[in-house]
Amino acid sequence: MRKFIALLLLFVFVSDEDAGKEKKYGTIIGIDLGTTSSCVGVYKNGRVEILVNEKDNRITPSYVAFSADTGDRLIGDAAKNQLTTNPENTVFDAKRLIGREFTDKTVQADMKLWPFKVTNQNGKPYVNVAVGSERKEFAPEKISALVLTKMKNIAESYLGYEIKHAIVTVPAYFNDAQRQATEDAGTIAGLNIVRIINEPTAAAIAYGLDKHNGTLFSLFP
Incomplete structure (x- = not known):
């Protein structure tokens, strides 16, 4: 399985460069909507937590x-x-x-x-x-929306309150129709997709964060 370096980058856009956006939207979760597996993270107490599902796994099929x-x-x-x-x-x-x-x-x-x-x-x-x-x-x-809903529910169980906003990663090769369809899936799931980020971009930014913070996570294709 190809590996990417982690969800941390998603939260840099929100917590640092887009601090005003975070104030506007409140908590924004990061979702890696993968072909085979997905994961969800949240920025809390100065770091990113990759959340576990009901099976205590950080990745969900x-x-x-x-x-x-x-x-x-x-x-x-x-x-x-x-x-x-x-x-x-x-x-x-x-x-x-x-x-x-x-x-x-x-x-x-x-x-x-x-x-x-x-x-x-x-x-x-x-x-x-x-x-x-x-x-x-x-x-x-609709199928992708059900997976996004699962990720949303995992985050809500951890945080204890409703989540309405998310950042989602997509492959760099996704065209406009595929990106719009992913955003539509978020809407069906009850999520406002604040930003869609290319997976390689996510990996590159996370690499820089890793150098700075010494933290490493994985994204799944």
């Missing part, structure tokens, strides 16, 4: 699963655990769908590898899964 029996929805570790027993209703790699056209060569190639079904809805790729007794279709933004 970017997986969403739906039960064909009960209609229950699972996110994170619980969803990934469904992959072997409920593969056709366990969605992952939403980051590879978000903001793309159904005819995109990457989408068409990936579809051959995924156990879940992807359909064409007005030129956009949607995942088709069984939710209880019904089949439902979800845009990639």
